[in-house]
Amino acid sequence: MKIIKAGNDVFSFDYYIIFLLMLSSFLIPDYFMRMIPAFGMSLTFLSLSISLLYIALNYKKVDLLVILGVNIYLIWFLITTFITNRANVVPYLFQEWKTFILCFVVSCIVHEKKVNKVAFIRVIRDVTLIFFILNLMLSIIYRNGIPNGNMVFNGGIDSYYLYGNVNAMVRAIFPGILCSMLLDKMHKQNLSVSTFIFFSGFIFIFLYVYHMMTGLLALVVLVLWCTFKNVILKHFKLIYSLYILIISFVQFGILQLANIGNGWITSVALFLGKSTDFSGRYYVWRRALLLFKQSPEFGWGFINYENLKALILNGYGAHNYILDTAINGGYIGIILFIGIILMPLFMLRIDFVTNQQYLLLGGWVSLLTMLISEPLRGWEFLFVPILCCVLIMNRTNYQKDRLLKISN
Known part of the structure; x- marks a missing residue:
C-alpha cells in the first residue's frame, strides 16, 4: 500500500483511487452524466460494482441496525409503491441504491485505518472542489446559465449550470464543504484554502448570480x-x-x-x-x-x-x-x-x-x-x-x- 503525503494529509494512494472510482457517480455533476448518457451509465455501473465489492469484503464491519433505522422510511416508500400503485419497484430501488449503498460504505469506513479514512474524505473534498470551481467559473462567464450549444442538458435546457439550477448546486456541494471542514479539524486549522474557496464562492454566487x-x-x-x-x-x-x-x-x-x-x-x-x-x-x-x-x-x-x-x-x-x-x-x-x-x-x-x-x-x-x-x-x-x-x-x-x- 502506497502512502502519500500531500500538505498536512497522509493517506493511502491505493484507497484514494478505489474511493475515487467508487464515488465518481455520486460526485460528478448530473450535467456530465446527462450530456453523454453512455458515460453516465458506465460510471454508475463501475461505481455500483466497486461499492458492492468493497462492502462484501468488509461485511463484518457493517452496522445493519443503524443502516436499517435511518433508511426505514425509504424502505416503506418501496413497500407502499407496490401496495398502492401495484407498480414495479425495481426502477425505484435503482433510484435509491445510492443512499443504501453509501450507508453501507460509511459503516465500513468508520472502522478503516486513518490513512484510508483520510483518502475517503479527500476524494469527496477534491472532486467536489474541482467541479465547484469549474461551476463558479461558468457562473462568472454565463451569469444567466450555460447557453444553448454544446454544453447543455439533453433537450436543450438553458439557464442551467453544471449541477442543474443554482439551488441544486447547494445540496450537491454540501458533502464537499463538510469533508473540507473535517480535514481542517484533523489538522487543527481554522480555515483551509479549500474551505475558503467553498464559502467565498458560494457568497459570490449568492450576491451576483442568484439569492x-x-x-x-x-x-x-x-x-x-x-x-x-x-x-x-x-x-x-x-x-x-x-x-x-x-x-x-x-x-x-x-x-x-x-x-x-x-x-x-x-x-x-x-x-x-x-x-x-x-x-x-x-x-x-x-x-x-x-x-x-x-x-x-x-x-x-x-x-x-x-x-x-x-x-x-x-x-x-x-x-x-x-x-x-x-x-x-x-x-x-x-x-x-x-x-x-x-x-x-x-x-x-x-x-x-x-x-x-x-x-x-x-x-x-x-x-x-x-x-x-x-x-x-x-x-x-x-x-x-x-x-x-x-x-x-x-x-x-x-x-x-x-x-x-x-x-x-
Whole structure:
C-alpha cells in the first residue's frame, strides 16, 4: 500500500483511487452524466460494482441496525409503491441504491485505518472542489446559465449550470464543504484554502448570480453550530429539540399557506426578499397537499417524473421534503421520517461525541433547514448517510469504551 503525503494529509494512494472510482457517480455533476448518457451509465455501473465489492469484503464491519433505522422510511416508500400503485419497484430501488449503498460504505469506513479514512474524505473534498470551481467559473462567464450549444442538458435546457439550477448546486456541494471542514479539524486549522474557496464562492454566487436563501441559511446554521460547540454539547437535547420545533413551526406555516392560500409565513417570505408565493412554490405545495389528501394513510409510493409533473406541476418533487414524504408514504412515512429526525436525541451519547462527529452532526442539522423548501427527493444520498455515519461512529466509540472498562 502506497502512502502519500500531500500538505498536512497522509493517506493511502491505493484507497484514494478505489474511493475515487467508487464515488465518481455520486460526485460528478448530473450535467456530465446527462450530456453523454453512455458515460453516465458506465460510471454508475463501475461505481455500483466497486461499492458492492468493497462492502462484501468488509461485511463484518457493517452496522445493519443503524443502516436499517435511518433508511426505514425509504424502505416503506418501496413497500407502499407496490401496495398502492401495484407498480414495479425495481426502477425505484435503482433510484435509491445510492443512499443504501453509501450507508453501507460509511459503516465500513468508520472502522478503516486513518490513512484510508483520510483518502475517503479527500476524494469527496477534491472532486467536489474541482467541479465547484469549474461551476463558479461558468457562473462568472454565463451569469444567466450555460447557453444553448454544446454544453447543455439533453433537450436543450438553458439557464442551467453544471449541477442543474443554482439551488441544486447547494445540496450537491454540501458533502464537499463538510469533508473540507473535517480535514481542517484533523489538522487543527481554522480555515483551509479549500474551505475558503467553498464559502467565498458560494457568497459570490449568492450576491451576483442568484439569492439562494435556503442554502445561505443552511451555511449560517453550520457556522453557528461550529462557533457555539461547548454550549450546544452542554445543552444538546434542549437545543436540538428547539431547532426541530422551529423547523416544525415553519413547516406548519407552509402547510397553512398550501391549505388556505395565506398565513404568517407570507410575512417571512417578504422579510427574506422573496415573493409571497415563494418563487412559485406555493402552487406546487398546494397541489402536493391535495395529492396527499387523496391517499393520506399510505401515500402513493414513488411516482415517476412525468406523472409527478402532471400532478403537482414539478417532476422533481414538492420543494418541501415533508410534503414529498407525505406523497410517497402518507402518515406512516411522515411518522417514520420524524422518528429518524429524532434519532440523535435518543441514540447519541454526548460524552462520546468527537470533533468529527460533532461537525457531521452540524451538517445533518444544517441540511434539515434545506428540507423546508428545496427539492431533495431522490437526493437522500446527500444527507441520510451523514446521520448514519454519526450514529455508527458514536455507537462504536461507546462500545470500545465499554470493552475497555470490562477488560480492566
